[in-house]
Amino acid sequence: MTLNFAVLALLDGIAYASLLFLVAVGLTLIFGVLGILNIAHGSLYAIGAYVAATLGQWLVANGYNPWLTFPALFAGATIVGIVLGGLLERLLLQRIYAKDEILQLLVTFAVFMILENLQRMIWGVQPYFMSTPLNLLGNVSFFGINYTAYQVLFLPAAAIVVLFALRHFLRHTSMGAQILAVTEDREAATSIGINATRVYFMTFVIGACFAALGGALATPTTSLVTGMGANMIVLSFAVAATAGLGQIEGAAISALMIGIARAFAVYLSPELEVIMPYLIMVLVLLIKPNGLFGKVTARKI
Amino acid sequence: ADKPAELKIGITTYSSGSASVFGVPARHAAEILAEEINAKGGVNGVPLKLYFIDEGAGLETLMTEYRRLVEDEGVEVTFASISSGVCNKMAPLAEDLEVVNFMWDCGTQRILEDDKYDYVFRTQANATPEVLAPLAYLLKANPDFKTIAVVNQDYAWGRDSWEIFSNALKIQRPDVKVVAELFPAFGAADFSTEVSRLQALKPDVILSTSWGGDLDTFVRQAKQRGLFETSKFVLPLAESSLQRLGDDLPEGVIVGARGDHYFLHPEMRDKEKFKTFNEKFKARTGEYPIYSAAHMVQAFAALEAVYDKAIKANGGEWPTKEQVAEAMVGLEFQGLGRPLVIREDGQAVEAQLVGTTAKRDGYNFKVIDKMELYDGKDLMAPVGENSLKWIAKFKPDFLSKVPSTSFSHK
Amino acid sequence: MSEQSAPRLLLQAEGLKLHFGGIIAADGINLSLYDGEHLAIIGPNGAGKTTFLNICTGYLRPQGGYVRFENREITAHPPRDITRLGIARAFQIPQLFAEQTVLENMLLAASVRERHWNPLRNLHAIPERREMEELLELVGCSDVRDRVASELPEGKRKLADIAIALALKPRVLLMDEPTSGVASADKFDVMETLMNALRKAKVSSVFVEHDMEMVSRYATRVAVWAQGKIQTTGKPDVVLNDPEVIRNVIGG
Amino acid sequence: MLKLTNVHASIGNIPILRHITVTVDPAETIALVGRNGAGKTTLLRTIMGFTQSTGEMHFEGRNLRDIVAHKRPELGIGYAPEDRRLFSRFTITENILLPARVAGLDAAETKRRLERIYLVMPELETLGPRPAGSVSGGQGKMVALGRAMMLATKLLLLDEPFQGLAPVLAHRYAEALGKLREIDPTLAIIITESNPHLLKSFAARTITVERGQIDSDLMTERMEA
Amino acid sequence: MSKEFLTAIPDGAAGTTADGSLPVRQERRGNVLMNKEFLAFIAVAALLAAVPFTFGSSITFIAMCLAKGLAVLGILILLRAGQVSFGHAMYFAIGAYAAAFLSSAFRGIDMMVLVAAAILASGVAGAIVGVFVTRYRGIFFGMINLAFSMVFYSILEKAFHITGGSDGMRIRRPTLLGMELRRAEFDVAIYYVILVFALLSVWLVWRYLRSPMGEALRAVKSNETRLEYVGLSAKSVLLGGYIASAVLCGLGGVFMGMVQGLATPEHAFWTRSSELVFIAVLGGPAHVAGAFGGTVLFEAVRTYAAALLDDSWQLILGVTLILIILWAPGGMVELFRRFTGRNRVKTVTSGEAGR
Ligand SMILES: Nc1ncnc2c1ncn2[C@@H]1O[C@H](COP(=O)(O)OP(=O)(O)OP(=O)(O)O)[C@@H](O)[C@H]1O
Ligand SMILES: Nc1ncnc2c1ncn2[C@@H]1O[C@H](COP(=O)(O)OP(=O)(O)OP(=O)(O)O)[C@@H](O)[C@H]1O
Ligand SMILES: [Mg+2]
Numbered sequence A: 001m002t003l004n005f006a007v008l009a010l011l012d013g014i015a016y017a018s019l020l021f022l023v024a025v026g027l028t029l030i031f032g033v034l035g036i037l038n039i040a041h042g043s044l045y046a047i048g049a050y051v052a053a054t055l056g057q058w059l060v061a062n063g064y065n066p067w068l069t070f071p072a073l074f075a076g077a078t079i080v081g082i083v084l085g086g087l088l089e090r091l092l093l094q095r096i097y098a099k100d101e102i103l104q105l106l107v108t109f110a111v112f113m114i115l116e117n118l119q120r121m122i123w124g125v126q127p128y129f130m131s132t133p134l135n136l137l138g139n140v141s142f143f144g145i146n147y148t149a150y151q152v153l154f155l156p157a158a159a160i161v162v163l164f165a166l167r168h169f170l171r172h173t174s175m176g177a178q179i180l181a182v183t184e185d186r187e188a189a190t191s192i193g194i195n196a197t198r199v200y201f202m203t204f205v206i207g208a209c210f211a212a213l214g215g216a217l218a219t220p221t222t223s224l225v226t227g228m229g230a231n232m233i234v235l236s237f238a239v240a241a242t243a244g245l246g247q248i249e250g251a252a253i254s255a256l257m258i259g260i261a262r263a264f265a266v267y268l269s270p271e272l273e274v275i276m277p278y279l280i281m282v283l284v285l286l287i288k289p290n291g292l293f294g295k296v297t298a299r300k301i
Numbered sequence B: 001a002d003k004p005a006e007l008k009i010g011i012t013t014y015s016s017g018s019a020s021v022f023g024v025p026a027r028h029a030a031e032i033l034a035e036e037i038n039a040k041g042g043v044n045g046v047p048l049k050l051y052f053i054d055e056g057a058g059l060e061t062l063m064t065e066y067r068r069l070v071e072d073e074g075v076e077v078t079f080a081s082i083s084s085g086v087c088n089k090m091a092p093l094a095e096d097l098e099v100v101n102f103m104w105d106c107g108t109q110r111i112l113e114d115d116k117y118d119y120v121f122r123t124q125a126n127a128t129p130e131v132l133a134p135l136a137y138l139l140k141a142n143p144d145f146k147t148i149a150v151v152n153q154d155y156a157w158g159r160d161s162w163e164i165f166s167n168a169l170k171i172q173r174p175d176v177k178v179v180a181e182l183f184p185a186f187g188a189a190d191f192s193t194e195v196s197r198l199q200a201l202k203p204d205v206i207l208s209t210s211w212g213g214d215l216d217t218f219v220r221q222a223k224q225r226g227l228f229e230t231s232k233f234v235l236p237l238a239e240s241s242l243q244r245l246g247d248d249l250p251e252g253v254i255v256g257a258r259g260d261h262y263f264l265h266p267e268m269r270d271k272e273k274f275k276t277f278n279e280k281f282k283a284r285t286g287e288y289p290i291y292s293a294a295h296m297v298q299a300f301a302a303l304e305a306v307y308d309k310a311i312k313a314n315g316g317e318w319p320t321k322e323q324v325a326e327a328m329v330g331l332e333f334q335g336l337g338r339p340l341v342i343r344e345d346g347q348a349v350e351a352q353l354v355g356t357t358a359k360r361d362g363y364n365f366k367v368i369d370k371m372e373l374y375d376g377k378d379l380m381a382p383v384g385e386n387s388l389k390w391i392a393k394f395k396p397d398f399l400s401k402v403p404s405t406s407f408s409h410k
Numbered sequence C: 001m002s003e004q005s006a007p008r009l010l011l012q013a014e015g016l017k018l019h020f021g022g023i024i025a026a027d028g029i030n031l032s033l034y035d036g037e038h039l040a041i042i043g044p045n046g047a048g049k050t051t052f053l054n055i056c057t058g059y060l061r062p063q064g065g066y067v068r069f070e071n072r073e074i075t076a077h078p079p080r081d082i083t084r085l086g087i088a089r090a091f092q093i094p095q096l097f098a099e100q101t102v103l104e105n106m107l108l109a110a111s112v113r114e115r116h117w118n119p120l121r122n123l124h125a126i127p128e129r130r131e132m133e134e135l136l137e138l139v140g141c142s143d144v145r146d147r148v149a150s151e152l153p154e155g156k157r158k159l160a161d162i163a164i165a166l167a168l169k170p171r172v173l174l175m176d177e178p179t180s181g182v183a184s185a186d187k188f189d190v191m192e193t194l195m196n197a198l199r200k201a202k203v204s205s206v207f208v209e210h211d212m213e214m215v216s217r218y219a220t221r222v223a224v225w226a227q228g229k230i231q232t233t234g235k236p237d238v239v240l241n242d243p244e245v246i247r248n249v250i251g252g
Numbered sequence D: 001m002l003k004l005t006n007v008h009a010s011i012g013n014i015p016i017l018r019h020i021t022v023t024v025d026p027a028e029t030i031a032l033v034g035r036n037g038a039g040k041t042t043l044l045r046t047i048m049g050f051t052q053s054t055g056e057m058h059f060e061g062r063n064l065r066d067i068v069a070h071k072r073p074e075l076g077i078g079y080a081p082e083d084r085r086l087f088s089r090f091t092i093t094e095n096i097l098l099p100a101r102v103a104g105l106d107a108a109e110t111k112r113r114l115e116r117i118y119l120v121m122p123e124l125e126t127l128g129p130r131p132a133g134s135v136s137g138g139q140g141k142m143v144a145l146g147r148a149m150m151l152a153t154k155l156l157l158l159d160e161p162f163q164g165l166a167p168v169l170a171h172r173y174a175e176a177l178g179k180l181r182e183i184d185p186t187l188a189i190i191i192t193e194s195n196p197h198l199l200k201s202f203a204a205r206t207i208t209v210e211r212g213q214i215d216s217d218l219m220t221e222r223m224e225a
Numbered sequence E: 001m002s003k004e005f006l007t008a009i010p011d012g013a014a015g016t017t018a019d020g021s022l023p024v025r026q027e028r029r030g031n032v033l034m035n036k037e038f039l040a041f042i043a044v045a046a047l048l049a050a051v052p053f054t055f056g057s058s059i060t061f062i063a064m065c066l067a068k069g070l071a072v073l074g075i076l077i078l079l080r081a082g083q084v085s086f087g088h089a090m091y092f093a094i095g096a097y098a099a100a101f102l103s104s105a106f107r108g109i110d111m112m113v114l115v116a117a118a119i120l121a122s123g124v125a126g127a128i129v130g131v132f133v134t135r136y137r138g139i140f141f142g143m144i145n146l147a148f149s150m151v152f153y154s155i156l157e158k159a160f161h162i163t164g165g166s167d168g169m170r171i172r173r174p175t176l177l178g179m180e181l182r183r184a185e186f187d188v189a190i191y192y193v194i195l196v197f198a199l200l201s202v203w204l205v206w207r208y209l210r211s212p213m214g215e216a217l218r219a220v221k222s223n224e225t226r227l228e229y230v231g232l233s234a235k236s237v238l239l240g241g242y243i244a245s246a247v248l249c250g251l252g253g254v255f256m257g258m259v260q261g262l263a264t265p266e267h268a269f270w271t272r273s274s275e276l277v278f279i280a281v282l283g284g285p286a287h288v289a290g291a292f293g294g295t296v297l298f299e300a301v302r303t304y305a306a307a308l309l310d311d312s313w314q315l316i317l318g319v320t321l322i323l324i325i326l327w328a329p330g331g332m333v334e335l336f337r338r339f340t341g342r343n344r345v346k347t348v349t350s351g352e353a354g355r
């Protein structure tokens, strides 16, 4: 089984990596642009999941066509991203862009705590789940091993779409350019007519949507429990840092590295599974202190 | 001592964090019981007052609150706790503060085996019988298995339970090969890799002592990918997930309940107390009680029993905490299951219920069939003996011969 | 000037080469600085003047050639070591400790110089404080002494930057356009006092400058840069009247 | 067309400008001079809306108070900051074109303005593809100037544009800027500069800022006149 | 010529420097303040020393706050250099486990030995890890630290035969200078030991941050290039601070461990690390006092929030922190300064000034 176990591990790794990427990419985006390491990203992820699940369960319970749960996932994510993300940015983050980044970080941490608590108050502590989409897509099998099509086909596809869409947005649209400009120097950007406030808002909402989307797409594969956000956020931190900040493609690659390494660990030495992401991060940063694709900062003197 | 205005009870339980799947139902149970008792005038005329502490809030808070309750609020008895880690801490603290403490739900057998306590008691079994019973059941139900794999949460319970299980298995069935020992992170959201590997290994038996969201996720992913068709599952804590998992938990899975806890307990289901509690609980939470609720009921049963006993012993006078502590030893009490008794090491002897899942009309989730009820004492290390050492002395056919009474779903 | 009774050779660059992709920033630079000299570097923008200073101070590693200081090889040594050897630098774009006051900027430099590492001694209590205040006076920054560096106007920032370099009591002072951005009404006064101070303290200097008046007044020698090469060197009056230099650098 | 009356400005609650009253007519070139810290930069930043300020500010009859900072460039105001502030993630050309992209200018117009810029600073055309993060001090100044010219159809604010430029270039730009008005007759320029020689070549009027106030405001007849 | 310069500054600036409404660091506001602060220090010390006689039942709470405060003090040092570590709980755990191992190996070992061991262990660990992590800045610094702590955390969990896994290890009550102590006595004794160490550390850190080395930390944040060019390596400056912070966390850990009688892997978990940072900002990075003020507030809210609204401590804490950051970025320290009408210290960069 030596050869095909490698293939299996690869498949598992890719499936896992896709989800990881979907979550981490939003984080990377927000950091790359707003320079804020958004810890609340974790709660957005969790809440996205809960909302999607609730929506899906409701659809199923009221006898709608189960295939509707797919759009429900995306709908849930978008709602959370726009409403919650939007509110956060407008009411809170906007006041702190000028402040020291440590303060910004802490604000998001505070938000994280608040949302964790609210989330418990709203959805309680019983594990939630909504696996309809997973069941609908059924299984595919390799070497006589069953995989859920949702995990090995749908998720990777979604990840790839997101990757290229985002790439295009940042590289080839005016909005993308404005985003990059504002990040570097708000005043200078304003002085050439860029509406920094709007750019920040947009970016944060987009990032938030991705966080929520990650959660929503994770819903069918897992049970939603309190504290799921906390676990995910560290992982996506690891991905973001390994990638180099604001590096969309980097995030994809490091997600793959981590996902696959983790899978192999499960096969070869399960004890390493948990620390794999961190080992990888340390190794990468050892060789490239600014992450895989991290840029050296502009000339100073 | 003279009667207090109210009998204050401090209860540590999870209201945040993943373990609140046990904590919250238990808390509901506690509140139901307190109401009941107070409705009939309290314990020997003294009404109960409950104080809850969230185990999820971290040890500092837990300790501060605990001390405050005992030293400032004047709490007389404490129930601590769900997590073995917290038990480890609270036991010595209770001993220090000289307050009677019931370990009402935590599993680890070490505490009372390693140290001697005057004020710390456990009103339920410990990990040893809770893990040996399912093994005994497995050995009897389908003896001819050659390979086994374990998927446990990566924390003390997951490790300890496997240590007990595997040690016993080694002696009972030296021929059985352990093909994989997987310990995914506590609270892991995804087990697909584990599932793939298990599919590749095709072990005859898959054991998992996981609980809560972890267990649910694992079962769903395994079910979806047809792992249940190729392997026999043994899930010693699955009783607490039955209602959540619904049809995602297939038939023919061996499930346990950390004691003889089951809302259709074959010996108790017709008893008045049992029925009324179940109804009240269902009315309050919309669900049937799970084992953590039952453990809470036992703690309260012990509480009432011990005060009656101590008051009698004290000639009708309200007892001092020393007298209460004394009365605990040899105390007999009954919760929702078979009667229990506290041994001189403070450990209760609790029966164990194991069975196999089955689909029956009237329930939109799997019920337990082919039940075996084991008497606690047979599966428990004698007083003063260390569980692992005791297990090491098993005869090869010990477990398959352990007496038990069989029931099937009615 | 290198023959009879040659003054000591301080800083020496030999065949420095550095390209950034296609861009030539240094292309075989040979330059020596002798004790007591005040060498002005002029040249069009992007000629490689700053790059030269960056290489001399170890900020950039040349792709070819070497740098010597008092016959000790210092090529691509870390800037801090080179600084400790006695080469201080003032920057084209001022480099200050933005969060601290101008005085604290100075005191920090001084305590590095004097190795004041006693963790219990207050920065403001070091004996060099007076000296630093005088230096600020000298460059005309005593009025912003207690201002947080990030709030200084451009001109003051340049001056503070120079003051920090002076605080290190260097043997050689490298200055990148020391007075650009300093109001013309003041720049001569500043430069005047600065240069006097340098002469008094026997500090040699290299300064990049675009203001030819400055050059002719204060330079003992001028080197003209062009596309990473040294076009000519010589006495100011000669060089500044060289028609080619006038065409490329000074303008009519 | 630009009219400031009794403007006070402060940064982070620190009062810096007081009683500033200036009128700038179309096609006028004004030199702001003054010592370091006099408040020249602050004055320009105030016009761009980067300081907290009180008092009247009108541009072509419109009250600047009602126009948020990022809308002011649309009025045809270009600003080249003293400390360059390029966008290092873009190339030099992208830096210059970005304003046009933001304003959504059509290709033709963009091209027109770009040529106007290259007319003043031909070097930028060759530097074009370089990453803005790598340019030298003086090169940076040019890029900043170019970027400002991309938007400046009516008013061009230059903060020490010649600082750090080699004299040849400085002179050439000074003249080129002078020439600009022939192409763009209505363009007004406010320029802070500490080097009077350069100003002589084209500045019509010199305003001296002292201690955050306008000290003198006088017509300086041109050199050649 | 200097006079000419003086005439050259606008009243704006001149005036503000004169009336001091401009952010002027208070060190320079002379001994007056130093004395004031010193008096305040003495006063607080005296108050705390009196607690066992006044609010006896709260000593354990305060003791735990002080222990944690020590760790936060360590974080404070790193904040000076503009660095946040999401991994310092590791040193906290190292301190606790050092005590756990020793006390289970030698029963009745002396408290001072445990403390010494913790200092040594965390110091050495800090030095080794520090050499490596001080290469990184900002988020990378934070993440690398996180990585280390998480690896350490998993080792604590995995090596359960040695470390007792997630249940952790008991720390048996040590003797103090040879004396066997019963619980009540022990509580008071350790309270005073912690108090002494806390006061000592506060004083030391307070001096350290004002010393050239401490000021250099701040320079690491604002301009490393210049730091290099005055002849100092940012890396070594940071390393100094890092080791100091590690030791403080280790101290906090060993004390917390002894008070709780337990060392658990949870002590090393990343949320713990960020909790420390959280508290540091809550209290206010500008002043050492903030570390302890913040901790008391944090623990108090977390403990008594339940009384207000069931299962809501995270909510309440979160809101508190946000309010503080929005209205008083300097944390409690700043609130206090405002309250007592002292000048607020300019907290970090403000938008416009960011040139
Ligand atoms: N890090 C770098 N990456 C790419 N190109 C660079 C880098 N540093 C300098 N250059 C290029 O090298 C050339 C020389 O730069 P340098 O800063 O030395 O010029 P300079 O003589 O100082 O010009 P100025 O007088 O404008 O400061 C310039 O064309 C610049 O664009
Ligand atoms: N961010 C800031 N915070 C506080 N004060 C500031 C800030 N920026 C500038 N100042 C003060 O405002 C005054 C004017 O500064 P400004 O930069 O406008 O002077 P300037 O005339 O441009 O000087 P220069 O010719 O050197 O550029 C100075 O005293 C300066 O200290
Ligand atoms: Mg230069």
Ligand SMILES: [Mg+2]
Pocket: C153, C154, D040, D041, D042, D082, D159
């Ligand atoms: Mg200026």
